[in-house]
Every structure is written in C-alpha cells, then in structure tokens.
Amino acid sequence: MDILTFQVFLMAVPAVVFAGISKGGFGSGAAFASASILALVLPPEIALGLMLPLLMLIDVSSLPSYWRKWDWPVARILLIGGVPGTVLGALFLAWANPDAIRLLIGVICLAFVAWQAAQKSQRLGLERIEFGQKAGLTCGVGLGFTSYVSHAGGPAAAIYMLGRGLDKTTYQATTVLVFWAINLLKSFFYAGLGVFTRETLLLGLALAPFAVLGTWIGIKAHHRVPAPLFFAITYVLLTLTGIKLIWDAVT
DSSP states (O other), X not given: OOOOSHHHHHHHHHHHHHHHHXXXXXXTTTTTHHHHHHTTTSOHHHHHHHHHHHHHHHHHHHGGGGTTOSXXXXXXXXXXXXXXXHHHHHHHHHHOOHHXXXXXXXXXXXXXXXXXXXXXXXXXXXXXXXXXXXXXXXHHHHHHHHHHXXXXXXXXXXXXXXXXXXXHHHHHHHHHHHHHHHHHHHHXXXXXXXXXXXXXXXXXXXXXXXXXXXXXXXXXXXXXXXXXXXXXXXXXHHHHHHHHHHHHHHO
C-alpha cells in the first residue's frame, strides 16, 4: 500500500499535532488516539510503525521541561512491569492478523472512554486507594502490552499513578519518563518485526515538525489551559474511532 499520498498526509498532520499536545501537556493518556485514527486509513501495523518514531520525538521534546520532576519509585515499578508487558505485546503483534489488531485497538478505545467516564464520575475512587508494588507491577505489565499493540499504555499507568496520589506536574513528568523508556524499548521490537519501512520513515520525517509543534503547545497548555474540553473532544474521537475499527474488523 502506498502511504506517501496527500490524503494520508492530511489525515496524519492533525493526528500528530494532537499526539504532541496530549503527551506534552495532558499526561499522554489520549495520545494513542492518533494511531487509532490513522488505522482507519492505513493497515494498523503501518499506523503503529508510523507513529512510534514521532511519539519518541515527542517524548524527547517533552523531557527537558519535566526533568527530575517525576516520582522515580513510581516510574521504576511501572518500568519493571513494562518490560515483560512489552514482550507479550510483541508476541501478540507477531501472531495477530490485521483484523485482530483492529479489533483489539477498537476495544481498547471504547474501554478507555468507559474507564475515563467512571473515573470522572468518581465511581472508581482511585485517589483514595493506596496502591502497593504488586499493583504497580500489574499496571506496568498492562502498560507495556497495551502500549506495544496500540500505543495505549496511558490508562494502565494512570490507574497506578492516581492510586499513588501524584500531583498534576509530577504525574505528567512521570508519564513522560516512563513512556520515553517504554517507547525506546518498543522500537527494537518494531524494527525486528519489520514494522518500520522506508515509506513510514519518510512520512514520519515530513510529520516531525508537527510533532514538535504539538509538544510545544501541550507544554504551554499544561500550565494555562484546563483539560476538560481537550479530553471531551478526545473521548468523542475515540468512541467513533473504536466503533469504526471494530466494525471493520468483524465485517
């Protein structure tokens, strides 16, 4: 499939800017919407391969603004669990066909929206639960797996970090550090599976300035803009995207 088309580029630009804003300023949780949206017009493994270097660029661009503001014990537990989770994700992606990947990404989209709705309604009460190391390792495994197969590790990380009661900036800095490391690990597995191609790298190079722009906007917005509107738009996009991906997978 030829992905170096104007149509794909037009779809990718807002998706990449959106990912930069999410990862740069709003805890990374919604950044995977970009890969999900691109999976509507590209084979899912190609969409994942296109987005990973851009997500890594966003990580690197965000890191200086949050340097040493993270909670290292929380990050360490998530990273320890994230390694075997990433391996499990690599095994799944190597085995699964494109429709199975579409189905899983679609289900993750809808589950993410449902989880966020429950959290916003305070039905989960995660801030009142003191999560220990076992919970952190479990969340880390979930983070690694979902991050690998759909770039959607944010919810698993959020469950543990909310349970640890991190403040806004510490939460953001910890997600930047954790996903920088996990995305770096994922890149070796992606390369081994042949997910990166000449076309994805060329398109990614053209999209790199938009990733940096989105990151800059997100960092500025972190301290100045309330998050509810941003996430409300995210949830609508994810709901529609999840339904479409599931429909495509089963039909």
